[in-house]
Amino acid sequence: MKLKKFAAAVSAALMLAVFTAAPALAADEIEVNEDISVSGDYDWTRFANDHITLNVYNNGLYISDGSDDSVNVVSAFEDLTGIKVNYTTYDSNESLYAKLKSGGVSYDVIFPSDYMVGKMINEGMLAELDMDNIPNIAGVGETYLDRSFDPGNKYSVPYMWGTTGLIYNTTMVEEPPTKWADMWDVEYTNNVLMFNNSRDAYAIAAKVAGLSMNPQSVDEITAITEKLKEQKNIVQAYVMDEVFDKMEGGEAAMAPYYAGDAITMIDENPDLAFVHPEEGVNFFIDNMCVPANAKHKEAAEMFINYMCETSIGLANCDFIGYSTPLTAVWEELDDDLKYSEIAYPSQEVLDKAEVFNTLPDDINAAMDAQWSEMKSYEEGGNGWMVVVMLLVAIAISAFNIWRKLRKKSRDNY
Incomplete structure (x- = not known):
């Protein structure tokens, strides 16, 4: 921070x-x-x-x-x-x-x-x-x-x-965000930042999916991962400390972060504001x-x-x-x-807040594995990427074969 x-x-x-x-x-x-x-x-x-x-x-x-x-x-x-x-x-x-x-x-x-x-x-x-x-x-x-x-x-x-919440730039959003789901709005493509740690990111996506911030099964982890994949092309960057420079410098429209740090950012840039999303936040x-x-x-x-x-x-x-x-x-x-x-948010905010529980090992392991998978995921681009990589591999292989045949031909000559 x-x-x-x-x-x-x-x-x-x-x-x-x-x-x-x-x-x-x-x-x-x-x-x-x-x-x-x-x-x-x-x-x-x-x-x-x-x-x-x-x-x-x-x-x-x-x-x-x-x-x-x-x-x-x-x-x-x-x-x-x-x-x-x-x-x-x-x-x-x-x-x-x-x-x-x-x-x-x-x-x-x-x-x-x-x-x-x-x-x-x-x-x-x-x-x-x-x-x-x-x-x-x-x-x-x-x-x-x-x-x-x-x-x-x-x-x-x-x-x-503290609590988590959504910090946003009032000059870059048409309507002030009220929900975590606003981070999935394609209108803000490449203007949304996201937590670069699995627990906070999964918590937000879980609320958007209508689930608890404390996943109860590996299947729920998979459902939340799919929700994060849906957001992937909208996200400009996954950040922790970097959120300060980006939000204070007007480089992104919105980002989730911790309330205490939001105070710091708003102090540095008065165009910024903060909201506790209505789906509920982490306490x-x-x-x-x-x-x-x-x-x-x-x-x-x-x-x-x-x-x-x-x-x-x-x-x-x-x-x-x-x-x-x-x-x-x-x-x-x-x-x-x-x-x-x-x-020090209102009791209404605190009543809807969730505390992170210590998750079972199998759910933690699934979250870690699927978080890594999600970070490398490219929506709509995976198939083309595989094709490109395959064509590159074929081209390199063909070139090596041609070079060897040419060398052999010269040696025979």
Whole structure:
């Protein structure tokens, strides 16, 4: 995710609300810098002399990183704890899973979405957390805890939440889109972007086909794949981070993406707007977890606890525009963000939303295989392509035969 700062006016008001809400720093808080204060009841320096480097693997710049006058929360953590952080990024849950599954890598903190947490738990890829090291989980709203992907939150702590939706350029569409099905309208051929990850793309196509975002059989996967094939010639590109440049630059009429990132794009290009399609959207919770092979589990739990501090959560929400599960952070938000229909949609939208379940292995395997097939599919062109390739092969073979006969003729001569 190419994540940028929320509107400057909102940011200024937000930071004012955060840092002037109390007349003085509470006695039980530690001031890290002019922007960050943390609980004084937690031993933040117990690893200060251990020369630890934490490997943190996150989804894009999904954190306040100091750019655009934002707060650098990683740097503040290093100053507070004496722990160094090696912060690297991936572009999707599937990329994260593939990297960890391949072995040979060791991360201490990762940020998978709900369904991927469930998958990793089932495959023994996550460590059970010691919540004595993460007391700030008490600040997470009940709505985001004890979900089906991790009952009791033994393996995960909520980080951010959000919904998917459709971002569109008001100058490039005749009528504002209201449905996912509008992405299949031939009027927008070569002007539609689509998710470049199987789970989100299949979820959208499933709703267009009248199915659940959680396929129940391989047959349903096949039906959804056919719906994606119907869209293939309309799609300009399958994107993840690339969506920012394309939509902000007016290179496409519409694209599905995450609500938090839509705020960022609209801030960059006021011609853009956002809608929650009427068929229903995905409601997701992104989480902080510790891989089973982490080298510094306790320090990783300290980092997770730090990310749940109010000042840190506030800085992150301000910068990335995503929705917070931390009650105290939401209460401190500026009204423009707190009551944003994009970041905090109506109950009507949430009532129609679906959460991604952890799918059975056979359905996951079918989705992976058919996604690859769909990406290489060319509607109406496959037959001609085969013919062309066959003719090329025949021509090459004939040329080689002719060359050999000619050489033999010369040798005989």
